[in-house]
Amino acid sequence: MTAWWHKDPLHPLIKTLGKDKVFTTAENLALYGIDATTFSGDPLAVVLAESTEDIQAAIDFARENELSITPRGAGSGLSGGSVPISGGIVLSCERMKIIESVDSKTKTAIVQPGVVTEKFQREVARYKLFYPPDPSSYKISTIGGNVAENAGGLRCFKYGVTSHYVLGIEYVNSEGEVEQTGILSSKLSNPDITSLLIGSEGTLGVFSRIALRLIQIPEKTVTLTALFLKSEVGLESIDEIINLGLTPSVMEYIDRKSLTAAANHIGVSFPDQAGVMLLIEVDGKKDEVIDTLHQIEAKLKKNALVVEVAEDSEDRDRLWNLRRAISPSLVRLATGKIQEDIAVPRGKLAEMSVHLSEISLKRGVEIAVYGHAGDGNLHVVILYSVYNQGEIKTAKLAAQDVYEAAISLGGTITGEHGVGCAKRDYLHLQLSDLNIQLAYQIKKNIDPHELFNPGKIFPSKGSWKSSSSHTSHSNL
Numbered sequence: 001m002t003a004w005w006h007k008d009p010l011h012p013l014i015k016t017l018g019k020d021k022v023f024t025t026a027e028n029l030a031l032y033g034i035d036a037t038t039f040s041g042d043p044l045a046v047v048l049a050e051s052t053e054d055i056q057a058a059i060d061f062a063r064e065n066e067l068s069i070t071p072r073g074a075g076s077g078l079s080g081g082s083v084p085i086s087g088g089i090v091l092s093c094e095r096m097k098i099i100e101s102v103d104s105k106t107k108t109a110i111v112q113p114g115v116v117t118e119k120f121q122r123e124v125a126r127y128k129l130f131y132p133p134d135p136s137s138y139k140i141s142t143i144g145g146n147v148a149e150n151a152g153g154l155r156c157f158k159y160g161v162t163s164h165y166v167l168g169i170e171y172v173n174s175e176g177e178v179e180q181t182g183i184l185s186s187k188l189s190n191p192d193i194t195s196l197l198i199g200s201e202g203t204l205g206v207f208s209r210i211a212l213r214l215i216q217i218p219e220k221t222v223t224l225t226a227l228f229l230k231s232e233v234g235l236e237s238i239d240e241i242i243n244l245g246l247t248p249s250v251m252e253y254i255d256r257k258s259l260t261a262a263a264n265h266i267g268v269s270f271p272d273q274a275g276v277m278l279l280i281e282v283d284g285k286k287d288e289v290i291d292t293l294h295q296i297e298a299k300l301k302k303n304a305l306v307v308e309v310a311e312d313s314e315d316r317d318r319l320w321n322l323r324r325a326i327s328p329s330l331v332r333l334a335t336g337k338i339q340e341d342i343a344v345p346r347g348k349l350a351e352m353s354v355h356l357s358e359i360s361l362k363r364g365v366e367i368a369v370y371g372h373a374g375d376g377n378l379h380v381v382i383l384y385s386v387y388n389q390g391e392i393k394t395a396k397l398a399a400q401d402v403y404e405a406a407i408s409l410g411g412t413i414t415g416e417h418g419v420g421c422a423k424r425d426y427l428h429l430q431l432s433d434l435n436i437q438l439a440y441q442i443k444k445n446i447d448p449h450e451l452f453n454p455g456k457i458f459p460s461k462g463s464w465k466s467s468s469s470h471t472s473h474s475n476l
Protein backbone atom coordinates (compact mmCIF):
# COMPACT_ATOMS: atom_id res chain seq x y z
CA MET A 1 0.00 0.00 0.00
CA THR A 2 1.27 3.46 -0.87
CA ALA A 3 1.72 5.73 2.14
CA TRP A 4 -0.24 8.99 2.13
CA TRP A 5 2.93 11.06 1.72
CA HIS A 6 3.67 9.18 -1.49
CA LYS A 7 0.50 10.37 -3.21
CA ASP A 8 2.61 12.35 -5.67
CA PRO A 9 1.67 10.72 -9.00
CA LEU A 10 5.31 10.94 -10.06
CA HIS A 11 6.53 9.08 -7.00
CA PRO A 12 7.02 5.70 -8.77
CA LEU A 13 9.07 7.40 -11.50
CA ILE A 14 11.20 9.28 -8.97
CA LYS A 15 11.64 6.08 -6.99
CA THR A 16 12.92 4.25 -10.07
CA LEU A 17 15.12 6.97 -11.51
CA GLY A 18 16.13 8.97 -8.44
CA LYS A 19 15.27 12.59 -7.77
CA ASP A 20 18.36 13.89 -9.53
CA LYS A 21 16.86 12.75 -12.85
CA VAL A 22 13.23 13.87 -12.47
CA PHE A 23 12.43 17.57 -12.22
CA THR A 24 9.16 19.26 -11.47
CA THR A 25 10.04 22.74 -10.25
CA ALA A 26 8.35 25.62 -12.04
CA GLU A 27 11.72 26.89 -13.37
CA ASN A 28 12.64 23.52 -14.86
CA LEU A 29 9.22 23.01 -16.38
CA ALA A 30 9.40 26.46 -17.97
CA LEU A 31 12.93 25.90 -19.26
CA TYR A 32 12.06 22.56 -20.85
CA GLY A 33 8.70 23.76 -22.11
CA ILE A 34 10.26 25.75 -24.95
CA ASP A 35 12.70 25.45 -27.84
CA ALA A 36 14.16 28.12 -30.15
CA THR A 37 10.67 29.10 -31.32
CA THR A 38 8.12 30.94 -29.16
CA PHE A 39 5.90 27.89 -28.73
CA SER A 40 5.65 26.77 -25.15
CA GLY A 41 4.04 23.92 -23.24
CA ASP A 42 3.60 23.04 -19.57
CA PRO A 43 5.04 19.59 -18.99
CA LEU A 44 4.22 17.59 -15.88
CA ALA A 45 7.84 16.57 -15.42
CA VAL A 46 11.26 16.65 -17.03
CA VAL A 47 13.38 13.50 -17.06
CA LEU A 48 17.10 13.82 -17.69
CA ALA A 49 17.96 10.30 -18.81
CA GLU A 50 21.52 9.04 -18.34
CA SER A 51 21.12 5.60 -19.94
CA THR A 52 18.95 3.48 -22.20
CA GLU A 53 17.44 1.95 -19.04
CA ASP A 54 16.41 5.42 -17.85
CA ILE A 55 14.69 6.04 -21.19
CA GLN A 56 12.89 2.69 -20.84
CA ALA A 57 11.76 3.52 -17.30
CA ALA A 58 10.37 6.90 -18.36
CA ILE A 59 8.55 5.37 -21.33
CA ASP A 60 7.07 2.56 -19.22
CA PHE A 61 5.85 5.08 -16.64
CA ALA A 62 4.35 7.33 -19.32
CA ARG A 63 2.56 4.45 -21.04
CA GLU A 64 1.16 3.05 -17.81
CA ASN A 65 -0.09 6.48 -16.76
CA GLU A 66 -1.30 7.57 -20.21
CA LEU A 67 1.13 10.47 -20.39
CA SER A 68 2.99 11.63 -23.47
CA ILE A 69 6.76 11.62 -24.02
CA THR A 70 8.48 14.45 -25.86
CA PRO A 71 12.08 13.50 -26.61
CA ARG A 72 14.54 16.37 -26.40
CA GLY A 73 18.13 17.14 -27.28
CA ALA A 74 19.41 20.70 -26.84
CA GLY A 75 16.08 22.37 -27.61
CA SER A 76 17.58 24.35 -30.50
CA GLY A 77 14.82 23.26 -32.88
CA LEU A 78 13.11 25.81 -35.07
CA SER A 79 9.77 24.07 -35.58
CA GLY A 80 8.61 23.44 -32.01
CA GLY A 81 9.64 19.75 -32.16
CA SER A 82 10.81 19.46 -28.56
CA VAL A 83 8.02 21.62 -27.09
CA PRO A 84 5.88 19.25 -25.00
CA ILE A 85 2.12 19.20 -24.88
CA SER A 86 0.78 20.30 -21.56
CA GLY A 87 0.80 17.57 -18.92
CA GLY A 88 3.33 15.38 -20.70
CA ILE A 89 6.88 14.29 -19.88
CA VAL A 90 9.92 15.88 -21.49
CA LEU A 91 12.57 13.19 -21.91
CA SER A 92 15.87 14.94 -22.39
CA CYS A 93 18.91 13.00 -23.61
CA GLU A 94 21.34 15.87 -22.97
CA ARG A 95 23.19 13.89 -20.28
CA MET A 96 23.75 10.96 -22.64
CA LYS A 97 26.85 12.43 -24.25
CA ILE A 98 29.31 9.60 -24.45
CA ILE A 99 31.16 9.03 -27.72
CA GLU A 100 31.33 5.26 -27.37
CA SER A 101 33.71 4.53 -30.22
CA VAL A 102 35.47 6.03 -33.21
CA ASP A 103 36.88 3.41 -35.57
CA SER A 104 39.33 4.85 -38.10
CA LYS A 105 39.55 1.53 -39.95
CA THR A 106 35.84 1.27 -40.76
CA LYS A 107 35.34 5.06 -40.54
CA THR A 108 32.40 4.67 -38.21
CA ALA A 109 31.48 5.97 -34.78
CA ILE A 110 28.87 5.09 -32.18
CA VAL A 111 27.51 7.84 -29.98
CA GLN A 112 24.85 8.49 -27.42
CA PRO A 113 22.14 10.89 -28.60
CA GLY A 114 23.11 13.84 -26.38
CA VAL A 115 26.57 14.31 -27.90
CA VAL A 116 26.86 17.89 -29.13
CA THR A 117 27.54 18.06 -32.88
CA GLU A 118 30.63 20.27 -32.63
CA LYS A 119 32.15 18.13 -29.89
CA PHE A 120 31.72 15.07 -32.08
CA GLN A 121 33.29 16.82 -35.09
CA ARG A 122 36.29 17.83 -32.95
CA GLU A 123 36.68 14.35 -31.54
CA VAL A 124 36.70 12.59 -34.92
CA ALA A 125 39.12 15.21 -36.30
CA ARG A 126 41.67 13.83 -33.81
CA TYR A 127 41.56 10.65 -35.91
CA LYS A 128 41.86 12.72 -39.13
CA LEU A 129 38.22 11.90 -39.82
CA PHE A 130 35.41 14.19 -40.78
CA TYR A 131 31.70 14.30 -39.87
CA PRO A 132 30.33 16.79 -42.43
CA PRO A 133 26.74 17.56 -41.25
CA ASP A 134 26.98 21.00 -39.68
CA PRO A 135 23.77 22.83 -38.84
CA SER A 136 24.62 26.43 -37.92
CA SER A 137 23.52 25.45 -34.40
CA TYR A 138 26.30 22.83 -34.26
CA LYS A 139 27.84 24.31 -31.12
CA ILE A 140 24.71 23.41 -29.14
CA SER A 141 22.57 20.94 -31.11
CA THR A 142 22.85 17.23 -30.35
CA ILE A 143 23.35 14.29 -32.69
CA GLY A 144 20.00 12.86 -31.49
CA GLY A 145 18.23 16.09 -32.42
CA ASN A 146 20.10 16.25 -35.73
CA VAL A 147 19.01 12.72 -36.64
CA ALA A 148 15.42 13.31 -35.50
CA GLU A 149 15.24 16.44 -37.68
CA ASN A 150 17.47 15.08 -40.45
CA ALA A 151 19.37 18.34 -40.00
CA GLY A 152 20.98 20.01 -42.96
CA GLY A 153 23.54 22.74 -42.70
CA LEU A 154 26.20 24.72 -44.44
CA ARG A 155 28.04 21.88 -46.15
CA CYS A 156 24.99 20.06 -47.53
CA PHE A 157 25.60 20.94 -51.14
CA LYS A 158 28.73 18.83 -51.34
CA TYR A 159 28.28 16.41 -48.47
CA GLY A 160 24.54 15.92 -48.07
CA VAL A 161 22.45 16.02 -44.89
CA THR A 162 22.48 14.00 -41.65
CA SER A 163 20.68 11.02 -43.20
CA HIS A 164 23.67 10.39 -45.45
CA TYR A 165 25.78 9.61 -42.37
CA VAL A 166 23.47 7.49 -40.21
CA LEU A 167 24.30 3.79 -40.32
CA GLY A 168 22.08 2.53 -37.57
CA ILE A 169 19.92 3.58 -34.64
CA GLU A 170 19.15 2.04 -31.28
CA TYR A 171 15.80 3.29 -30.01
CA VAL A 172 13.27 2.56 -27.31
CA ASN A 173 9.78 1.90 -28.60
CA SER A 174 6.45 2.63 -26.95
CA GLU A 175 6.46 -0.76 -25.17
CA GLY A 176 9.73 0.22 -23.55
CA GLU A 177 11.63 -2.31 -25.65
CA VAL A 178 15.08 -1.60 -27.08
CA GLU A 179 15.28 -2.03 -30.86
CA GLN A 180 18.31 -1.75 -33.13
CA THR A 181 18.53 -0.97 -36.81
CA GLY A 182 21.26 -0.95 -39.44
CA ILE A 183 24.77 -1.82 -38.29
CA LEU A 184 23.68 -1.73 -34.65
CA SER A 185 21.46 -4.72 -35.29
CA SER A 186 22.95 -8.21 -35.20
CA LYS A 187 20.44 -9.14 -37.91
CA LEU A 188 21.41 -6.81 -40.73
CA SER A 189 18.59 -7.24 -43.19
CA ASN A 190 15.91 -5.49 -45.16
CA PRO A 191 13.55 -3.85 -44.58
CA ASP A 192 15.81 -1.52 -42.61
CA ILE A 193 13.73 1.10 -40.88
CA THR A 194 16.69 3.39 -40.14
CA SER A 195 15.52 5.82 -42.80
CA LEU A 196 12.01 5.88 -41.32
CA LEU A 197 13.42 6.94 -37.96
CA ILE A 198 15.62 9.68 -39.45
CA GLY A 199 13.57 12.87 -39.57
CA SER A 200 10.77 11.34 -37.47
CA GLU A 201 10.91 14.37 -35.12
CA GLY A 202 10.53 12.35 -31.93
CA THR A 203 7.22 10.82 -33.03
CA LEU A 204 8.29 7.16 -33.33
CA GLY A 205 10.57 6.43 -30.38
CA VAL A 206 13.54 7.71 -28.40
CA PHE A 207 17.02 7.20 -29.86
CA SER A 208 19.49 5.87 -27.33
CA ARG A 209 22.55 5.13 -29.54
CA ILE A 210 23.43 6.17 -33.06
CA ALA A 211 26.00 4.72 -35.47
CA LEU A 212 27.51 7.25 -37.87
CA ARG A 213 29.57 7.16 -41.05
CA LEU A 214 32.71 9.25 -41.21
CA ILE A 215 34.90 10.29 -44.11
CA GLN A 216 38.50 11.38 -44.56
CA ILE A 217 39.18 14.90 -43.38
CA PRO A 218 39.76 17.29 -46.32
CA GLU A 219 43.39 18.25 -46.90
CA LYS A 220 42.69 21.91 -47.49
CA THR A 221 39.82 24.36 -47.11
CA VAL A 222 39.56 27.88 -48.52
CA THR A 223 36.83 30.45 -47.98
CA LEU A 224 35.91 33.34 -50.23
CA THR A 225 33.23 36.00 -50.41
CA ALA A 226 31.69 37.89 -53.31
CA LEU A 227 29.55 41.00 -53.04
CA PHE A 228 26.96 41.79 -55.70
CA LEU A 229 24.75 44.73 -56.49
CA LYS A 230 21.60 42.63 -56.87
CA SER A 231 20.23 39.42 -55.38
CA GLU A 232 19.30 37.89 -58.71
CA VAL A 233 22.85 38.30 -60.04
CA GLY A 234 24.32 36.68 -56.93
CA LEU A 235 21.89 33.78 -57.10
CA GLU A 236 22.50 33.24 -60.81
CA SER A 237 26.25 33.09 -60.10
CA ILE A 238 25.63 30.06 -57.92
CA ASP A 239 24.11 28.22 -60.85
CA GLU A 240 26.95 29.30 -63.11
CA ILE A 241 29.53 27.87 -60.71
CA ILE A 242 27.68 24.57 -60.52
CA ASN A 243 27.28 24.49 -64.28
CA LEU A 244 31.08 24.60 -64.54
CA GLY A 245 30.99 21.17 -62.91
CA LEU A 246 32.40 22.48 -59.61
CA THR A 247 31.27 21.34 -56.17
CA PRO A 248 32.11 23.84 -53.43
CA SER A 249 31.38 22.55 -49.94
CA VAL A 250 29.56 25.72 -48.88
CA MET A 251 27.49 28.18 -50.93
CA GLU A 252 25.73 30.58 -48.61
CA TYR A 253 23.54 33.47 -49.70
CA ILE A 254 23.14 36.55 -47.48
CA ASP A 255 20.88 39.44 -48.51
CA ARG A 256 21.58 43.07 -47.65
CA LYS A 257 19.29 43.19 -44.62
CA SER A 258 20.86 40.10 -43.06
CA LEU A 259 24.35 41.29 -43.97
CA THR A 260 23.79 44.75 -42.46
CA ALA A 261 22.35 43.28 -39.26
CA ALA A 262 25.22 40.79 -38.85
CA ALA A 263 27.94 43.32 -39.80
CA ASN A 264 26.61 45.85 -37.27
CA HIS A 265 26.37 43.11 -34.67
CA ILE A 266 30.01 42.10 -34.90
CA GLY A 267 31.33 45.56 -35.82
CA VAL A 268 32.53 45.19 -39.42
CA SER A 269 31.59 47.23 -42.48
CA PHE A 270 31.09 46.39 -46.15
CA PRO A 271 30.81 48.48 -49.36
CA ASP A 272 27.64 50.61 -49.47
CA GLN A 273 26.50 49.39 -52.89
CA ALA A 274 26.53 45.72 -51.91
CA GLY A 275 23.05 44.22 -52.14
CA VAL A 276 24.01 40.63 -51.46
CA MET A 277 26.93 38.47 -50.36
CA LEU A 278 27.88 34.93 -51.28
CA LEU A 279 30.04 33.00 -48.85
CA ILE A 280 31.71 30.09 -50.59
CA GLU A 281 34.02 27.40 -49.28
CA VAL A 282 35.99 24.85 -51.25
CA ASP A 283 37.65 21.82 -49.69
CA GLY A 284 39.40 18.66 -50.78
CA LYS A 285 42.88 17.78 -52.03
CA LYS A 286 45.25 20.75 -52.09
CA ASP A 287 45.78 20.97 -55.88
CA GLU A 288 42.09 20.48 -56.66
CA VAL A 289 41.13 23.17 -54.15
CA ILE A 290 43.49 25.74 -55.71
CA ASP A 291 42.27 24.91 -59.21
CA THR A 292 38.59 25.10 -58.20
CA LEU A 293 39.21 28.33 -56.31
CA HIS A 294 40.71 29.97 -59.43
CA GLN A 295 37.80 28.92 -61.59
CA ILE A 296 35.25 30.21 -59.06
CA GLU A 297 37.09 33.51 -58.64
CA ALA A 298 37.22 34.02 -62.40
CA LYS A 299 33.50 33.31 -62.75
CA LEU A 300 32.47 35.54 -59.84
CA LYS A 301 34.65 38.45 -60.92
CA LYS A 302 32.55 38.84 -64.08
CA ASN A 303 29.52 40.09 -62.14
CA ALA A 304 30.60 40.79 -58.58
CA LEU A 305 31.53 44.13 -57.07
CA VAL A 306 34.27 42.56 -54.99
CA VAL A 307 35.65 39.04 -54.63
CA GLU A 308 37.92 38.29 -51.70
CA VAL A 309 39.66 35.15 -50.50
CA ALA A 310 40.23 34.72 -46.77
CA GLU A 311 44.00 34.84 -46.37
CA ASP A 312 44.35 32.88 -43.16
CA SER A 313 42.35 31.11 -40.48
CA GLU A 314 41.76 34.39 -38.63
CA ASP A 315 40.10 35.89 -41.74
CA ARG A 316 38.12 32.70 -42.18
CA ASP A 317 36.90 32.80 -38.60
CA ARG A 318 35.87 36.44 -39.08
CA LEU A 319 33.73 35.49 -42.10
CA TRP A 320 32.14 32.60 -40.25
CA ASN A 321 31.46 34.83 -37.27
CA LEU A 322 29.64 37.15 -39.64
CA ARG A 323 27.58 34.28 -41.05
CA ARG A 324 26.72 32.93 -37.61
CA ALA A 325 25.80 36.39 -36.35
CA ILE A 326 22.88 36.63 -38.79
CA SER A 327 20.25 34.82 -36.75
CA PRO A 328 21.00 36.56 -33.40
CA SER A 329 21.40 39.97 -35.05
CA LEU A 330 18.06 39.73 -36.88
CA VAL A 331 16.37 39.05 -33.54
CA ARG A 332 17.42 42.56 -32.48
CA LEU A 333 15.71 44.24 -35.42
CA ALA A 334 12.17 43.52 -34.27
CA THR A 335 10.31 42.08 -31.32
CA GLY A 336 8.94 39.27 -33.48
CA LYS A 337 10.26 37.21 -36.35
CA ILE A 338 8.76 34.36 -38.30
CA GLN A 339 11.64 32.22 -39.43
CA GLU A 340 10.72 30.27 -42.53
CA ASP A 341 12.85 27.58 -44.07
CA ILE A 342 11.67 27.01 -47.60
CA ALA A 343 13.61 25.32 -50.37
CA VAL A 344 13.17 25.49 -54.14
CA PRO A 345 14.98 23.76 -56.99
CA ARG A 346 18.27 25.65 -57.22
CA GLY A 347 17.60 26.98 -60.71
CA LYS A 348 14.51 28.76 -59.30
CA LEU A 349 16.31 30.70 -56.58
CA ALA A 350 16.42 33.97 -58.50
CA GLU A 351 12.68 33.63 -59.25
CA MET A 352 11.99 32.92 -55.56
CA SER A 353 13.94 36.04 -54.63
CA VAL A 354 11.67 38.12 -56.90
CA HIS A 355 8.60 36.53 -55.26
CA LEU A 356 9.97 37.45 -51.83
CA SER A 357 10.47 41.09 -52.81
CA GLU A 358 6.90 41.15 -54.15
CA ILE A 359 5.51 39.61 -50.95
CA SER A 360 7.39 42.16 -48.87
CA LEU A 361 5.92 45.00 -50.94
CA LYS A 362 2.40 43.57 -51.13
CA ARG A 363 2.14 42.88 -47.39
CA GLY A 364 4.22 45.84 -46.25
CA VAL A 365 6.50 43.61 -44.14
CA GLU A 366 10.27 43.59 -43.72
CA ILE A 367 11.82 40.35 -44.95
CA ALA A 368 15.44 39.25 -44.53
CA VAL A 369 16.75 36.29 -46.51
CA TYR A 370 19.82 34.12 -46.10
CA GLY A 371 20.57 30.43 -46.34
CA HIS A 372 22.15 27.44 -47.95
CA ALA A 373 21.69 28.54 -51.55
CA GLY A 374 23.68 25.61 -52.93
CA ASP A 375 20.72 23.45 -51.84
CA GLY A 376 18.05 25.94 -52.81
CA ASN A 377 17.33 26.30 -49.06
CA LEU A 378 16.49 29.86 -48.00
CA HIS A 379 15.77 31.09 -44.49
CA VAL A 380 13.13 33.74 -44.93
CA VAL A 381 12.78 35.93 -41.85
CA ILE A 382 9.63 38.03 -41.59
CA LEU A 383 9.99 40.82 -39.02
CA TYR A 384 7.11 42.37 -37.09
CA SER A 385 6.13 43.79 -33.74
CA VAL A 386 4.67 41.36 -31.21
CA TYR A 387 2.80 44.32 -29.71
CA ASN A 388 0.86 45.03 -32.88
CA GLN A 389 -1.99 42.59 -33.69
CA GLY A 390 -2.22 43.96 -37.24
CA GLU A 391 1.47 43.25 -37.87
CA ILE A 392 1.17 39.75 -36.40
CA LYS A 393 -1.68 38.98 -38.76
CA THR A 394 0.12 40.44 -41.78
CA ALA A 395 3.30 38.53 -40.95
CA LYS A 396 1.34 35.26 -40.89
CA LEU A 397 -0.27 36.05 -44.23
CA ALA A 398 3.15 36.85 -45.66
CA ALA A 399 4.43 33.49 -44.34
CA GLN A 400 1.62 31.70 -46.14
CA ASP A 401 2.49 33.63 -49.32
CA VAL A 402 6.07 32.43 -48.93
CA TYR A 403 4.95 28.79 -48.64
CA GLU A 404 2.71 29.10 -51.67
CA ALA A 405 5.44 30.75 -53.74
CA ALA A 406 7.92 27.99 -52.82
CA ILE A 407 5.42 25.26 -53.67
CA SER A 408 4.48 26.95 -56.96
CA LEU A 409 8.15 26.70 -57.94
CA GLY A 410 8.26 22.98 -57.11
CA GLY A 411 9.77 23.55 -53.67
CA THR A 412 8.99 22.69 -50.06
CA ILE A 413 7.77 24.53 -46.94
CA THR A 414 10.57 23.06 -44.86
CA GLY A 415 14.07 22.61 -46.18
CA GLU A 416 15.69 21.40 -42.96
CA HIS A 417 13.98 22.62 -39.77
CA GLY A 418 11.18 20.06 -39.80
CA VAL A 419 7.42 20.27 -39.43
CA GLY A 420 6.94 20.07 -35.65
CA CYS A 421 3.95 22.12 -34.54
CA ALA A 422 5.07 25.17 -36.52
CA LYS A 423 4.21 23.79 -39.94
CA ARG A 424 1.86 20.89 -39.32
CA ASP A 425 -1.18 23.00 -40.21
CA TYR A 426 0.43 23.90 -43.54
CA LEU A 427 1.53 20.40 -44.50
CA HIS A 428 -1.58 19.97 -46.64
CA LEU A 429 -0.27 22.73 -48.93
CA GLN A 430 2.48 20.37 -49.91
CA LEU A 431 1.32 16.79 -49.39
CA SER A 432 -1.90 15.11 -50.45
CA ASP A 433 -4.33 13.98 -47.74
CA LEU A 434 -3.57 10.42 -48.80
CA ASN A 435 0.16 10.80 -48.16
CA ILE A 436 -0.40 12.51 -44.81
CA GLN A 437 -2.82 9.73 -43.80
CA LEU A 438 -0.36 7.07 -44.91
CA ALA A 439 2.43 8.59 -42.83
CA TYR A 440 0.05 8.88 -39.86
CA GLN A 441 -0.93 5.20 -40.16
CA ILE A 442 2.76 4.25 -40.08
CA LYS A 443 3.20 6.38 -36.95
CA LYS A 444 0.17 4.70 -35.32
CA ASN A 445 1.45 1.23 -36.13
CA ILE A 446 4.82 1.95 -34.56
CA ASP A 447 3.40 3.99 -31.66
CA PRO A 448 -0.11 2.59 -31.06
CA HIS A 449 -0.49 4.44 -27.74
CA GLU A 450 0.41 7.73 -29.46
CA LEU A 451 2.89 8.23 -26.69
CA PHE A 452 5.60 10.00 -28.63
CA ASN A 453 5.44 13.71 -29.32
CA PRO A 454 1.69 14.04 -29.97
CA GLY A 455 0.60 17.01 -32.01
CA LYS A 456 3.81 17.17 -34.03
CA ILE A 457 3.77 16.70 -37.79
CA PHE A 458 0.18 15.38 -37.64
CA PRO A 459 -2.70 17.31 -36.12
CA SER A 460 -3.82 15.49 -32.96
CA LYS A 461 -4.20 16.15 -29.25
CA GLY A 462 -1.95 18.89 -27.99
CA SER A 463 -1.89 22.35 -26.57
CA TRP A 464 0.83 24.92 -26.85
CA LYS A 465 0.87 28.58 -26.26
CA SER A 466 2.29 30.86 -28.88
CA SER A 467 1.40 34.50 -29.11
CA SER A 468 2.23 34.54 -32.76
CA SER A 469 2.28 31.00 -34.04
CA HIS A 470 5.60 29.84 -35.48
CA THR A 471 7.61 32.82 -34.39
CA SER A 472 11.14 32.65 -33.16
CA HIS A 473 12.96 34.97 -30.82
CA SER A 474 16.00 32.80 -30.78
CA ASN A 475 19.05 34.47 -29.36
CA LEU A 476 21.31 31.64 -30.32
Ligand SMILES: Cc1cc2nc3c(=O)[nH]c(=O)nc-3n(C[C@H](O)[C@H](O)[C@H](O)COP(=O)(O)OP(=O)(O)OC[C@H]3O[C@@H](n4cnc5c(N)ncnc54)[C@H](O)[C@@H]3O)c2cc1C
Pocket: 035, 036, 070, 071, 072, 073, 074, 075, 076, 077, 078, 080, 081, 082, 093, 113, 134, 135, 136, 137, 140, 141, 142, 143, 144, 145, 146, 147, 148, 149, 150, 151, 152, 153, 154, 201, 202, 203, 205, 206, 207, 208, 327, 416, 417, 453, 474, 476
Ligand atom coordinates in the same frame (compact mmCIF):
# COMPACT_ATOMS: atom_id res chain seq x y z
C1 LIG B 1 20.76 29.63 -34.61
C2 LIG B 1 20.23 28.33 -35.16
C3 LIG B 1 20.75 27.85 -36.34
C4 LIG B 1 20.26 26.65 -36.88
N1 LIG B 1 20.80 26.18 -38.04
C5 LIG B 1 20.34 25.03 -38.56
C6 LIG B 1 20.89 24.54 -39.80
O1 LIG B 1 21.79 25.14 -40.40
N2 LIG B 1 20.38 23.38 -40.28
C7 LIG B 1 19.39 22.70 -39.63
O2 LIG B 1 18.97 21.65 -40.13
N3 LIG B 1 18.85 23.15 -38.48
C8 LIG B 1 19.31 24.27 -37.92
N4 LIG B 1 18.77 24.74 -36.74
C9 LIG B 1 17.67 23.99 -36.09
C10 LIG B 1 18.13 22.96 -35.00
O3 LIG B 1 19.35 23.35 -34.42
C11 LIG B 1 18.22 21.57 -35.58
O4 LIG B 1 16.93 21.11 -35.94
C12 LIG B 1 18.84 20.53 -34.62
O5 LIG B 1 18.95 19.29 -35.29
C13 LIG B 1 18.06 20.32 -33.34
O6 LIG B 1 18.87 19.61 -32.43
P1 LIG B 1 18.57 19.64 -30.86
O7 LIG B 1 19.53 18.72 -30.19
O8 LIG B 1 18.55 21.02 -30.37
O9 LIG B 1 17.13 18.99 -30.84
P2 LIG B 1 15.78 19.50 -30.15
O10 LIG B 1 15.44 20.86 -30.63
O11 LIG B 1 15.84 19.27 -28.69
O12 LIG B 1 14.76 18.46 -30.79
C14 LIG B 1 14.48 18.46 -32.15
C15 LIG B 1 13.58 17.26 -32.48
O13 LIG B 1 14.30 16.06 -32.28
C16 LIG B 1 13.58 15.19 -31.40
N5 LIG B 1 14.61 14.48 -30.62
C17 LIG B 1 15.63 15.04 -29.92
N6 LIG B 1 16.37 14.07 -29.35
C18 LIG B 1 15.80 12.88 -29.69
C19 LIG B 1 16.08 11.52 -29.39
N7 LIG B 1 17.10 11.15 -28.61
N8 LIG B 1 15.28 10.57 -29.91
C20 LIG B 1 14.23 10.89 -30.70
N9 LIG B 1 13.92 12.16 -31.01
C21 LIG B 1 14.68 13.14 -30.51
C22 LIG B 1 12.69 16.12 -30.59
O14 LIG B 1 11.53 15.44 -30.10
C23 LIG B 1 12.34 17.18 -31.61
O15 LIG B 1 11.25 16.76 -32.41
C24 LIG B 1 19.23 25.93 -36.19
C25 LIG B 1 18.74 26.42 -34.98
C26 LIG B 1 19.21 27.60 -34.46
C27 LIG B 1 18.65 28.08 -33.17
